[in-house]
Structures are given as C-alpha cells and as structure tokens.
Amino acid sequence: LAKTTQPISMDSYEGQEVNITCSHNNIATNDYITWYQQFPSQGPRFIIQGYKTKVTNEVASLFIPADRKSSTLSLPRVSLSDTAVYYCLVGGPFSGGYNKLIFGAGTRLAVHP
Amino acid sequence: DAGITQSPRHKVTETGTPVTLRCHQTENHRYMYWYRQDPGHGLRLIHYSYGVKDTDKGEVSDGYSVSRSKTEDFLLTLESATSSQTSVYFCAISESGEYSNQPQHFGDGTRLSIL
Numbered sequence: 468l469a470k471t472t473q474p475i476s477m478d479s480y481e482g483q484e485v486n487i488t489c490s491h492n493n494i495a496t497n498d499y500i501t502w503y504q505q506f507p508s509q510g511p512r513f514i515i516q517g518y519k520t521k522v523t524n525e526v527a528s529l530f531i532p533a534d535r536k537s538s539t540l541s542l543p544r545v546s547l548s549d550t551a552v553y554y555c556l557v558g559g560p561f562s563g564g565y566n567k568l569i570f571g572a573g574t575r576l577a578v579h580p
Numbered sequence: 581d582a583g584i585t586q587s588p589r590h591k592v593t594e595t596g597t598p599v600t601l602r603c604h605q606t607e608n609h610r611y612m613y614w615y616r617q618d619p620g621h622g623l624r625l626i627h628y629s630y631g632v633k634d635t636d637k638g639e640v641s642d643g644y645s646v647s648r649s650k651t652e653d654f655l656l657t658l659e660s661a662t663s664s665q666t667s668v669y670f671c672a673i674s675e676s677g678e679y680s681n682q683p684q685h686f687g688d689g690t691r692l693s694i695l
Contacts, residue, residue, distance in 0.1 A: 503683075503684075508689070509688060510670050510686030510688055511672075512686070513683040513684070568639075569639060570624075572622040
C-alpha cells in the first residue's frame with residue numbers, strides 16, 4: 468500500500484523559506500511526486516510535480532534525492548497567503564490502482580506576521 | 581482554472597433519503613474522481629472513472645455508487661444517506677491516468693449535511 472508521511476503542522480513567519488518533507492519509502496519506478504495546496508473551503512490546487520532531482524516553477528521548488536524515498540517542497544519567502552494545507556501524492560491511479568490516490572492528512576502550514 | 585462544476589454546492593437532507601451529487605467538466609478529460617474530506621482524514625477516494633461507463637472503487641466506496649454516461653458528467657449517489665456520510669465532497673479530473681505525471685484538478689466541493 469503506497470503511503471506518504473508528512474509533518475502534521477508547521478509554523479513560519481513572513482519572508483522565510485519553508486521546507487516541507489514527505490517520506491515515501493515504497494515509491495515505484497514509474498511514480499511521479501505531486502504536491503497540492505488547499506485553502507479552507509476550496510478544492511486542492513496543483514503546485515508542482517517532479518520525478519527526480521530538482522524542479523522549479525514560479526511558486527515553489529521540489530527537491531528529490533537520488534533514492535527518491537522522500538521529497539521536499541520548498542516555498543521561498545512565504546507570505547500570509549501561503550497559509551494552507553499541503554499534500555504530497557505519489558503516483559497516479561493506474562500506477563498501482565486506487566492505492567496511489569491516498570492523500571493522507573497533509574501538512575498544515577501557518578504563516579505568521 | 582480547470583472547468584469543473586460541482587452541484588449542488590451545499591445540501592442538507594435527512595437520513596434515509598437518496599442523494600445525487602453531480603460533477604460536470606468542460607475539459608474533455610478522460611479521468612474523473614470523487615473524494616470525501618473529513619477532519620483528521622484528509623482526502624479519501626470514493627470512486628473513480630477512466631472512461632464512459634468505466635468506473636472502479638476507491639478506498640471508501642461502501643454506501644456510494646457512481647455513474648458516467650457522458651464524458652463530461654460523473655454522478656455520485658448515496659442510495660440511502662446516513663449521518664456518517666456528512667462530509668465535503670470533491671470532484672477531480674485528470675487528462676489521463678496511465679502515467680502518474682498527470683495532476684488532478686479539483687472542483688470547489690459540495691458540503692453535504694445529513695441530519
């Protein structure tokens with residue numbers, strides 16, 4: 468059963484860099500790693516996806532070590548609007564059936580002034 | 581944003597009544613999903629579809645059924661609603677599922693209360 472482990476919650480301050488790590492020891496060869504952000508009363512929103520090494524887009528970076536058993540979402544210079552729940556998801560529906568669509572409880576990030 | 585519309589957005593009903601939630605997409609994506617979200621549980625997959633009339637169960641499918649007669653519509657039915665099915669329901673779509681590098685795009689959710 469594919470499973471990811473993330474910290475339940477994190478706190479930060481405006482302007483700081485935030486790193487959220489997700490453990491996924493059972494990642495399969497074909498699995499991609501995808502991160503989502505969710506604000507209250509909204510559906511999750513895709514942030515970034517990667518397979519190995521480092522991926523960067525306009526909002527975040529994703530670091531994946533060579534063994535791919537973990538990944539780290541990096542949010543540079545967070546603001547109050549980055550307060551949200553962040554989910555790590557490994558794989559997709561047909562890279563292992565519905566077991567790969569288990570989101571877990573996510574990491575609740577609180578950014579303080 | 582992906583064109584996903586969930587209806588209704590809010591619903592209050594009584595135990596034992598049938599309830600149908602609708603998800604409509606304008607993206608022509610092949611894959612559609614229904615999740616429920618409850619405090620402390622994150623998102624849990626109920627059912628998903630990989631094409632018209634092609635559906636499969638997810639992690640928490642008991643008490644739910646789905647139907648997909650058209651690419652754009654995915655219906656979730658609670659045949660006889662129970663209080664334990666009070667939750668926020670999210671629909672999601674993805675362009676494909678064979679490769680895991682196709683992210684899902686979510687609707688804004690339906691808040692369902694069963695009294």
